[in-house]
Amino acid sequence: MNCNSVIHEISNYIDGDLDAAMKQEIERHLVGCQECTVILNQTKLTVEIFCDSQLVDLPPEVRARLHDALHGKIYKSGS
Numbered sequence: 001m002n003c004n005s006v007i008h009e010i011s012n013y014i015d016g017d018l019d020a021a022m023k024q025e026i027e028r029h030l031v032g033c034q035e036c037t038v039i040l041n042q043t044k045l046t047v048e049i050f051c052d053s054q055l056v057d058l059p060p061e062v063r064a065r066l067h068d069a070l071h072g073k074i075y076k077s078g079s
Contacts, residue, residue, distance in 0.1 A: 001029040006036045007074050010043055 006029050012018050013026050030037050058066070 001025045003029075003033060003036055004074065006030070006033070007039060010040060013040070014044060014047065 006013075006026055009018065009022065009026060013023065018026070030040065
């Protein structure tokens with residue numbers, strides 16, 4: 001399991017939507033990877049903060065920049 005795989009499954013991991021084997025692989029990776037642990041913790045915190053919030057419409061240019069930044073981060077990590 002590498003960082004890219006963990007990032008792609010992080011939402012399913014948080015939601016408890018993974019089979020036991022995949023969950024175990026992610027947890028094994030998290031033990032040795034501080035970067036993915038930070039991403040997991042920040043994602044959980046973000047979900048908690050915004051869980052009861054109303055959606056905010058982002059201007060198209062802001063949404064595009066955010067999407068590009070996240071896409072770049074996911075595919076650049078690859079470790």
